[in-house]
Amino acid sequence: MTDITLRRPDDWHLHLRDGEMLRGVLPESRDFARAIIMPNLVPPVVTGAEAAAYRERILAALPDGQDFEPLMTLYLTEDTEPQDVAAAAASGLVRAVKLYPAGATTNSHAGVRDFARVRGVLETMAEIGLPLCVHGEVVDPEVDIFDREAVFIERVLAPLRRDLPELKVVMEHVTTSDGIDYVTGSGGTIAATITTHHLILNRNHLLVGGIRPHYYCLPVVKRERHRLALRAAATSGDARFFLGTDSAPHVDPAKECGCGCAGVFSATNTMSCLAHVFEEDGALDRLEAFASLNGPAFYGLAPNEARITLRRGATPVAFPPRIETGAGPVTVFDPGFPLHWRVVD
Numbered sequence: 325m326t327d328i329t330l331r332r333p334d335d336w337h338l339h340l341r342d343g344e345m346l347r348g349v350l351p352e353s354r355d356f357a358r359a360i361i362m363p364n365l366v367p368p369v370v371t372g373a374e375a376a377a378y379r380e381r382i383l384a385a386l387p388d389g390q391d392f393e394p395l396m397t398l399y400l401t402e403d404t405e406p407q408d409v410a411a412a413a414a415s416g417l418v419r420a421v422k423l424y425p426a427g428a429t430t431n432s433h434a435g436v437r438d439f440a441r442v443r444g445v446l447e448t449m450a451e452i453g454l455p456l457c458v459h460g461e462v463v464d465p466e467v468d469i470f471d472r473e474a475v476f477i478e479r480v481l482a483p484l485r486r487d488l489p490e491l492k493v494v495m496e497h498v499t500t501s502d503g504i505d506y507v508t509g510s511g512g513t514i515a516a517t518i519t520t521h522h523l524i525l526n527r528n529h530l531l532v533g534g535i536r537p538h539y540y541c542l543p544v545v546k547r548e549r550h551r552l553a554l555r556a557a558a559t560s561g562d563a564r565f566f567l568g569t570d571s572a573p574h575v576d577p578a579k580e581c582g583c584g585c586a587g588v589f590s591a592t593n594t595m596s597c598l599a600h601v602f603e604e605d606g607a608l609d610r611l612e613a614f615a616s617l618n619g620p621a622f623y624g625l626a627p628n629e630a631r632i633t634l635r636r637g638a639t640p641v642a643f644p645p646r647i648e649t650g651a652g653p654v655t656v657f658d659p660g661f662p663l664h665w666r667v668v669d
């Protein structure tokens with residue numbers, strides 16, 4: 325038996341959805357003190373008033389005894405008002421604005437097509453220090469899905485940051501060595517979140533021997549060399565990389581079908597998976613930086629005072645293969661190996 329203790333972690337990229345799904349999945353984020361809540365609901369969370377109402381619905385869905393603070397985001401549209409963003413940030417309600425290129429992922433059709441139309445909002449954000457969280461993939465049908473992140477960096481992100489170098493940017497769910505190299509090669513205002521599943525899966529896991537719908541997410545998992553680059557970045561302790569699970573629940577019938585939704589649901593067992601990954605890479609002493617320290621530092625928040633203990637036991641931990649929500653069953657991420665670490669009270 326081995327124990328490690330770290331500051332309580334946060335999840336810097338989480339989908340909680342709404343209604344019955346929200347009630348079903350929120351308890352699964354029990355290991356996390358805070359999370360950046362993605363705004364891609366139907367309809368999206370666009371205004372400060374909508375974010376305030378969504379926050380109330382999340383707090384109302386919290387089980388008794390779960391100590392959790394939702395950190396709200398706004399969904400950037402071409403009609404977003406700079407004053408509304410500034411007011412929502414000034415009140416402490418909103419911690420970031422989320423950029424979805426229109427059509428890039430789940431519920432992104434209200435996102436941005438013409439970047440000139442969001443210029444004013446981005447300038448305001450740069451002035452007030454409010455981070456822009458980016459789903460970094462181009463939607464050009466000519467661009468191969470495996471290249472969409474690298475092309476986004478070249479065509480959109482690099483020019484945007486040359487224009488507005490003061491804007492704080494989080495490259496969400498980075499999936500390639502190109503993304504890692506871009507972040508490490510840039511100055512201080514950019515960081516990246518890395519998901520649990522992208523540290524574990526490559527595209528063979530998704531496709532060899534049969535298509536695995538529960539491993540399908542966006543950005544899609546890439547070649548092994550990219551996974552290794554993500555592992556090296558996450559376990560390096562580098563303050564620019566931190567955990568965003570991108571835990572993104574869809575009911576099983578919406579994934580196990582002819583045109584399945586993108587998203588991996590990993591809230592339940594993320595800390596166990598991460599302890600396994602960091603142990604495998606001889607970096608358990610850097611798990612706290614990745615999961616508990618680097619994120620708050622980037623967002624200008626204090627790390628959590630509470631601690632959690634992860635314990636490695638001889639017998640594997642039995643996580644449920646799926647959870648039942650009022651919206652339907654949701655399959656829990658299967659890393660493909662036994663998990664020996666668990667969070668103990």
Ligand SMILES: NC(=O)N[C@@H](CC(=O)O)C(=O)O
Nearest residue numbers: 339429430541542572586587
């Ligand atoms: N990551 C995913 O595959 N899906 C996310 C959207 C997103 O984060 O791109 C979702 O909302 O389902």
Ligand SMILES: [Zn+2]
Nearest residue numbers: 429459542543
């Ligand atoms: Zn995304």
Ligand SMILES: [Zn+2]
Nearest residue numbers: 339362570572
């Ligand atoms: Zn996401």
